[in-house]
Amino acid sequence: MDERKLDVLRAIVEDYVATQEPVGSKALVDRHQLGVSSATIRNDMAVLEEEGYITQPHTSAGRVPTDKGYRLFVDRLSSVKPLSMAERRAIRSFLDGAVDLDDVISRTVRLLAQLTRQAAVVQYPSLSRSTVRHVELVSLGGSRVLVVLITDTGRVEQRVVELVQAPDESLLGDLRARLNAMIVGHDFASVASKMADIPGHFPPEDRQVVSGIAATLLESLVERGEERVAVAGTANLARHGHEFERELEPLLSALEEHVVLLKLLGHASSSSPVTVRIGEENATSGLSATSIVTTAYGPGNNALGSMGVLGPTRMDYPGTIAAVGAVARYVSQILDANN
Structure with missing residues (x-):
């Protein structure tokens, strides 16, 4: 498309966006310095319509851009409107x-x-593009523990897990330290493999609690898809x-x-x-x-x-x-x- 027809299309798009009304050749002559006669503009509009860039919504109306016209307008934008x-x-x-x-x-x-x-x-x-910044474990009393995951972007995910027995603060502190040492700075795709053997780092009597917290962290926070x-x-x-x-x-x-x-x-x-x-x-x-x-x-x-x-x-x-x-x-x- 030659530059003159592109200028006519650009003017039609700009006027239609501004006025919400179909655009005629007289309006283009009055509002834009296109440097050609109204007859030339009418001929250019006829070509643009024939090629599918503009259309006439009803008889005797002006023209409006088609999707094809908008696409060409966007693709040929030499610059975007600068913000003040x-x-x-x-x-x-x-x-x-x-x-x-x-x-x-x-x-x-x-x-x-x-x-x-x-x-x-x-x-x-x-979450799939994030890395772990910190894991926090908070006792809520009894056998309930709040598991909190903070990502490198500041996103916070938290879940409450109901355990088979009430964990003491020393166990939660030890588990918190081990989790953070293992997975902080790593992306979520690698977290599962790094946590796979974490129950084995604890005495047998604590492994059910550790497994319950680890499973909650993985299933509820890491592997959820939405x-x-x-x-x-x-x-x-x-x-x-x-x-x-x-x-x-x-x-x-x-x-x-x-x-x-x-x-x-x-x-x-x-x-x-x-x-x-x-x-x-x-x-x-x-x-x-x-x-x-x-x-x-x-x-x-x-x-x-x-x-x-x-x-x-x-x-x-x-x-x-x-x-x-x-x-x-x-x-x-x-x-x-x-x-």
Whole structure:
């Protein structure tokens, strides 16, 4: 496609996103300095329509972009909309005030929703990509013990185990020290093998207690498969006009299903830039008028999870891509500083 037709497509996308109204050739002449006559613009629009980049929703209306048109627009973005100094300071100030991982995730998902005016989703750092920072054992009285696992990202997982007998504090202290010596700094994939023979380090009379605690740590914390996500900004979806109403129900259903959300976020990769999936590019049924903008986050080259926003295909792609990328970078810096 030549640059002039690309400029016409770019102008149609920008005007349609801004006005929510089909765009005609007269509006393009009035609003944009395209340097050609309205007749030339009409001819370019005819070619764009014939090639499937724009369409006419009804007779005598202007044109609106198709998924193919949005894809070309996104692929040919020479730059994303830069965030202002005030926006960057606001992001840093808002996220720097977080006190723990839950607070970081909560602030991040609300910030993304506010910046983009879309529905935002943030995946908690994946347990499968984390390493152990500390294991704590707390007696709750009687035969009940609280097992606490803290990861290198600050994620805290805890379970209560009911043992066959009440352990004394010296046994819990010894087991706590051995567990931390064995598995701190190791990723979860290697924890099971490192703990395999831990009961053998204790006297026979203590091995049932040790085995019960070790099994809880492995089965309930290490081997569990589900991941957590946080969602914010679903109310933003209601402001997108009547043409998006039919998409609301399947999109809201998707936002309630964490398995679907994790699939939509995709697999985090530290080397991948912000990814945009438009309309029919989304494999999930019912989201043919929805776009998803996602990226990975994590310190250095260690991708721990994904974040992104969901909204109609008629979205401000340059601004949304910039916001998602900037927030992911700040969250990565916070996790790196706390590591």
